[in-house]
Amino acid sequence: MSWIREGELNLIERISANILKAGPMPKHVAFIMDGNRRYARKRHVERQEGHSQGFEKLAETLRWCLNLDIHEVTVYAFSIENFKRSKEEVDGLMELAKQKFVRLLEEKENLEKHGVCIRVLGDMSLLPLDLQEIIAQAVVATRAHNKCFLNVCFAYTSRHEIANAVKEMAWGVQQGLIKSSDVSDELLSQCLYSRNSPNPDLLIRTSGEVRLSDFLLWQTSYSCLVFQSVLWPEYSFWNLCEAILQYQLSYRSLEKARGLHRESQSRQQLEADCLCVTELLQHRGNGKPVDAQGRQEALRKYTASREERVQDFLNVLQSKRDLFYTNLCSQAAVA
Secondary structure, X not given: OOOOOOOOOOHHHHHHHHHHOOOOOOOEEEEEOOOHHHXXXXXXXXXXXXXXXXXXXXXXXXXXXXXXXXXXXXXXXXXXXXXXXXXXXXXXXXXXXXXXXXXXXXXXXXXXXXXXXXXXXXXXXXXXXXXXXXXXXXXXXXXXXXXXXXXXXEEEOHHHHHHHHHHHHXXXXXXXXOOHHHOOHHHHHHOOOOOOOOOOOEEEEOOOOOOOOOOOOOOOOOOEEEEOOOOHHHOOHHHHHHHHHHHHHHHHHHHHHHHHHHHHHHHHHHHHHHHHHHHHHHHHHOOOOOOHHHHHHHXXXXXXXXXXXXXXXXXXXXXXXXXXXXXXXXXXXXX
C-alpha cells in the first residue's frame, strides 16, 4: 500500500471540508495512533495484522490531511517503551517498518510530485542496522522536498528527546561553541529532534486513552489535545473533522496563551542579556559608570553576538545529524 494515496474527497466530504476551512485550520497535526492491538483482538486476527491495518489507515489519513490543507503531520509510530513488548511483536514491528520504508523508496516519483519530506524523529541507534540504513535513504531522498512534511516518531519518547537536547547543549558549551549563559528554553527547543518543525496545533489520540504516553511533551504545551474513543484502524474522515472542530472552538484561548508565552520568553531573554552585559561592563570598565546610551549599544552588540553564536552552534548540530544519515546511506551503498 502506498504511503501517499491519490484521490479526492467525495462530494459530502468536500462540502464539509470547505465549511471547516472557513475557520482557523491547524497547520500541523500530531497523532498517537493507538488501538491497533485492540482492533486485532476485536477482529480475531493476529496482532501483526492490526499493526498492518494501522499503517493503511495512516496512508488514508495523510490523504485527508492533504485535502484539508494540513501540510505537516507527526505520528507516534514506535515508542522506546515498546521494546519491552514480546520479542515476536517487536521483531514483527521492525520487519513491518522495514517493508514500509522500502516501499517508500520505491515511490520517489510520487513523493517528489507531492513534495513530501519524510523525517524520522527518535534514537536511530536503538534500531537494527538494516532498518537504520533504509530509513536514512528515505530521509536523504526526500530532504529537499518542502510542500508537506511527515514526521515519524520511531524509537522515541519525549523524555529521551529532552535529555538528548540537554546533552547537545552541554556538548556545545564544552566545545566552546556556545556559552552557558546562552542556554535557554528556546535553545533547548532548537536542539530537539523536532527542531525543523513548528509545534503541533492539534494533537489527537485514538482508542479512548487520555494520556500522552511521553509523546511531544515539550512541543504540545500550547496545543489543542483531543482524545477520541475510536480505535486507530477504524479512524474516519469524520473523526478528523470532529477533532478539527474542537481545535477551532479552542483557537482563541490557544492563541492568547501562545502570545503570552512568546512575550514571557522575550522578556526572559532580554533580562538574561542585560545581566550578561552588566557583568561584562563591570569587568571591562573597572567600576566606572556607563551611560544609558553606552549600555544600550553594549546590549545590542551582545545580543547580535549571542544570536550569531547560537546559530553557528545549531548549524554544527544540523551538519552532524546530516552526516549521520549520509554515512548510513554510504554504508548501505557499499553493502
